[in-house]
Amino acid sequence: MAEQLGRLSAQPGNIVPKPPDNLLALINQRIAPTQPLTDEQVYVACMYLVSDQVNSFGGKFPTDEHDRIAALLIDSPVIVGHRKDQLPIGRTFHAELVERDGRNWVKSSFYWLRSVAGAEDLKDNIEGGVYKECSIAFTYSLPECSICGHDIRICEHEPFQEYTTSSGPSQCHFNYRQIERVLESSLVYRGAVPDTLVTRETENQAVDATPPEKLTILDHLSRLDPDRLYVVVPRYDSLPVVAGCSGGSLSVRRFDGVSLGARIIEQLCDKQLENFASRPALLVGYHGKERCRLSDLERYLANQSGPVSRLVLALYPDTRNGVRVQKRRGSLRGLRTLPYRISSGAELHLIVPQIASRSGVEIWPFEAKPLFDTGFAFSGKSVRERRPKTYRFNSNPKTGQARLTIRSADTTSIYIVSDFDRNLLNRGARFVADLQTDVHEPEYSPHALSGLVNSLEVADTSMRLSLSGPLGGDYIIRPITIGGQSRFLFSRLLSPQEKREVSHV
C-alpha cells in the first residue's frame, strides 16, 4: 500500500522564556549545535500536537502509537504557515506523553535562537495568541478500520457511520498505523493569512539568478529510494517561472527575475484572485489543444507572433497546503495546477504511466521545492503505452457529498455527487452529480477509494464505466436537465442477481 500523508491541527502551548537546565541539556544533547547553547540564547515553546481524539478526517492516533510519534518528533523542523520553502524557524528537541482535559496528548517542545531576525516577533506572536494553532505532517502506511481492523480503504466501512458490533453500536474511525516519519510541525494563524504577510513574503523573496537546471535525468525508476515519497508531474516543453499573487493580482517572473508584462498576465487571468505566496510554475504555450515548443512560446512572449494561440500557467502542487487556486469571481482562463500524483519510490512504476506526457515526467522528492531544489526527469517512453485509466472516489458522510475523479491519458473529469449514500448506490439508486469544470486536484484524502477503469464507453451521451478495485462494478453517468441546468445522474448498474436481491428487501 502507498504511504499516506497526514496533517492534523492542534494547539500550541505555553512559551518558556528561560528554559530550565534540564531542557537546555536536552537541546545540547539531542540537537548537538556546534557550540553548546545557554539559556540566554534560546526561547522554548511547546505544542500539544497529537491527541487520541478522532479528527475531522475520521482518523485517530491510538494511544499505543503516541510513543512512536514522540520519538519521531525529535529533531524535526518547526515551520510557520506551512511555508516549507523557507528555512525552519525552530527545531523540536523533546516530546512527552501528557494528559490534558481528560485526553492523552503528545506534547512537543521546540526552541529557536534569540539572536536571529524575527525571534522576538515569533515569541510575541505565540504569547499574543496570533499563532493559535499548530499542525503536524507525517506519513503512515495503514489506515486501520476501527470496526474490522482491516485497511479502511478496502473494507466496507466508512468513517463516521454507525455500525453494530459485538460490544454494541460503534461509530467507525480509522487508526493511524505504521507511522513512518514526522515531516514537520507548523505554527499557523487562526483563519485566513492576512494579505500583508503574503505581500511581505513576496517582496522579500530573493531572486534566484540562475536558470533552474535542477533536473537529473533518470534512466531507471528503481534508482530512487523505494521508501521515500515523491511528487510526480508531467513534463512539458515550457518556461519555468515563479508566480505569486498579492493584492488580488497575479505576478509572474522568470528565474532571471524579469517579470512578464501586463499584456501576458491579462491573458492568464484578468480577475481578482485569493493571494498566494510565490510558487514555482510552468508557462506553457498552446495552439488549440496542442502544446507548442518552448522556442515558439518565447517568440510569442517577445512579439505575440508564431503558432501559440493561448497560454497556460501551471502551478506546481503545493502538497502541504492543498493545491487549489481560489478565484474570487470570473474565470481563471489560463491558470491551473499541474496534474500530479504522490507516490512512494516503490510504486513509481505504477504511477508514472498515469501522468506522463510525451516527454515523460518530473519527479520531485516530497519535501523539495520544485525548480529550486533537485528533482528528476524520466522519459517514461517505455511505460506510456501502458498508461491505464484510473478512478478515485472520496465521500464525506458529514456533508453527504462525494467526488468521483476519472483520469485518462490527457483529461481529468471530476463529478461532484450530492446526497450520496453508499448503501443506496449499491441498491441501484440514482444521484444527481455535477461535472466540475474548475481544474484542480482533489485533496489527498487517506480514505479515498481508487482503482482502475476497465472500460469507458460513451453511447447516446451516457457514459458507462466498468471499475475494478474497491468501487468495483459498472456505473452509468448520463446528462439530465434540472430546472434549466445541465447536470448528471450517477448510478450503479445492478446485475440481474442484484436486482432480484434488491426487490426482495
Ligand SMILES: [Zn+2]
Ligand atoms: Zn472495516
